[in-house]
Amino acid sequence: MERILILGGGVGGTIVANLVGRKLRHWVDSGQVSVTVVDRLGAHVYQPGFMYITFGGERPERLQRPERSLLDSRVQLVVGEAVAIDTVSRAVRLETGEWLGYEHLVLATGSRIVPQEMEHFEDEAHHFYSAEAALRLRSALDSFTGGRIVIGIAGMPYKCPPAPLEVAFLLEAELRQRGLREDSEIDFCSPIGRAFTIESVSEMATEQMIEKGITLHTFFNVEAIDPERRVVQSLEGEELAYDLLILVPPHRGAQVLIDAGLAPAPGGWLPTDRQTLEVVGQTGVYALGDATDLPLSKAGSTAHFEAPVVAERIAAAVEGRPPEELQATYNGRVMCFFEIGDGKGTLLRFDYDHPPEPPRPNRFWHLGKLVFNKTYWHTVPRGRV
Amino acid sequence: MIEQVGNQTAHVVDARGSYCPGPLMELIRTIRAAPVGEVICVRSTDRGSRVDIPKWVEKAGHRLVDVAERDGFDEIVVEKTH
Numbered sequence: 001m002e003r004i005l006i007l008g009g010g011v012g013g014t015i016v017a018n019l020v021g022r023k024l025r026h027w028v029d030s031g032q033v034s035v036t037v038v039d040r041l042g043a044h045v046y047q048p049g050f051m052y053i054t055f056g057g058e059r060p061e062r063l064q065r066p067e068r069s070l071l072d073s074r075v076q077l078v079v080g081e082a083v084a085i086d087t088v089s090r091a092v093r094l095e096t097g098e099w100l101g102y103e104h105l106v107l108a109t110g111s112r113i114v115p116q117e118m119e120h121f122e123d124e125a126h127h128f129y130s131a132e133a134a135l136r137l138r139s140a141l142d143s144f145t146g147g148r149i150v151i152g153i154a155g156m157p158y159k160c161p162p163a164p165l166e167v168a169f170l171l172e173a174e175l176r177q178r179g180l181r182e183d184s185e186i187d188f189c190s191p192i193g194r195a196f197t198i199e200s201v202s203e204m205a206t207e208q209m210i211e212k213g214i215t216l217h218t219f220f221n222v223e224a225i226d227p228e229r230r231v232v233q234s235l236e237g238e239e240l241a242y243d244l245l246i247l248v249p250p251h252r253g254a255q256v257l258i259d260a261g262l263a264p265a266p267g268g269w270l271p272t273d274r275q276t277l278e279v280v281g282q283t284g285v286y287a288l289g290d291a292t293d294l295p296l297s298k299a300g301s302t303a304h305f306e307a308p309v310v311a312e313r314i315a316a317a318v319e320g321r322p323p324e325e326l327q328a329t330y331n332g333r334v335m336c337f338f339e340i341g342d343g344k345g346t347l348l349r350f351d352y353d354h355p356p357e358p359p360r361p362n363r364f365w366h367l368g369k370l371v372f373n374k375t376y377w378h379t380v381p382r383g384r385v
Numbered sequence: 386m387i388e389q390v391g392n393q394t395a396h397v398v399d400a401r402g403s404y405c406p407g408p409l410m411e412l413i414r415t416i417r418a419a420p421v422g423e424v425i426c427v428r429s430t431d432r433g434s435r436v437d438i439p440k441w442v443e444k445a446g447h448r449l450v451d452v453a454e455r456d457g458f459d460e461i462v463v464e465k466t467h
């Protein structure tokens with residue numbers, strides 16, 4: 001039997017499993033191929049929803065579903081944590097000590113947040129990169145009565161590059177609605193020389209920041225927190241005082257990838273071919289989503305568009321045919337919504353060869369994001385769109 | 386990926402086609418994890434990188450080694466100094 005093993009039941013792992021299960025249905029049904037997903041929690045979490053726990057009344061329980069409920073019946077699910085990968089004998093060891101062999105391996109292990117890597121982060125800073133943290137931030141905002149709020153980025157790469165700006169806009173709108181705006185200052189720290197990496201979006205965002213009175217600090221990469229003076233310090237040598245601090249925490253790839261020698265420490269991002277998505281130097285091992293070292297947004301959308309490439313390459317290998325070139329080549333496609341606040345949004349859509357040309361912010365794209373949030377469970381993980 | 390760039394060995398960051406997070410973010414990410422003295426070469430198809438990256442390098446106090454135009458992309462070489 002030919003075994004396809006997928007580590008991670010997030011967006012990328014789930015779509016690859018469902019697509020491969022369908023493409024190879026006759027092989028699976030006749031017992032010649034197995035498709036197995038290994039997931040630590042056995043639960044699929046819709047992470048873009050975390051921000052809406054803080055700002056949109058979303059509830060954590062609505063952002064999580066059993067992974068089994070999203071998988072094709074041909075796909076097996078093992079709930080457990082992979083703790084070792086042996087690429088020579090082609091097997092993965094689980095924390096229980098059980099080994100799972102494979103002929104084809106997909107590493108969709110995502111990224112993890114490591115706020116503990118920055119001293120004082122956990123005591124001083126809020127974030128919105130987990131349901132618990134988003135709830136804590138909600139609670140801190142509920143008791144906020146005015147003062148200086150600093151929003152910054154404490155490590156790269158991080159999930160969803162537009163998220164900190166979206167939070168700045170949503171926060172500003174909330175403070176205005178609660179009558180606290182005149183008693184508050186909002187400072188936004190951008191790691192680069194403008195508000196956002198994409199110039200046209202940056203221009204749009206800068207206009208909005210001027211209009212909304214949000215102060216932009218450029219080239220401010222958060223490096224340290226001084227809790228006694230209540231200041232945040234930058235890699236570039238500047239500092240800002242805060243009453244409420246909201247920081248994107250540092251992120252890392254999965255520890256098991258570093259331990260297996262597949263991804264370099266300290267980051268833990270897998271060296272990945274930008275078109276085939278094969279892990280460099282590892283025939284038959286693929287990576288997608290946050291786990292890769294590709295210079296792309298760490299976002300579900302990236303994994304979503306990468307998954308068909310991995311599925312086609314594996315299906316072709318099993319069937320002993322060359323992969324369909326168009327389906328089996330990733331062109332860098334990413335598409336995501338961007339909240340501007342006040343019920344408006346825009347859309348970022350690009351690939352390796354085409355920069356984004358986002359439309360003017362409008363209600364349509366804000367509603368588009370809300371609709372996407374609701375319909376996600378029925379479409380994306382199942383590989384229907 | 387380590388490669389020979391000009392007459393020195395450099396950690397190459399291939400950020401061609403990167404719009405989000407973009408070449409400068411990729412450089413900052415790499416430089417934060419690199420040892421002092423490491424030379425980093427960013428490849429970028431974003432014309433803004435020729436301006437943005439040297440500006441950040443100056444502000445952050447690192448050393449700009451070279452900015453060169455290659456076949457369809459720019460190559461910006463930076464040394465981490467502290």
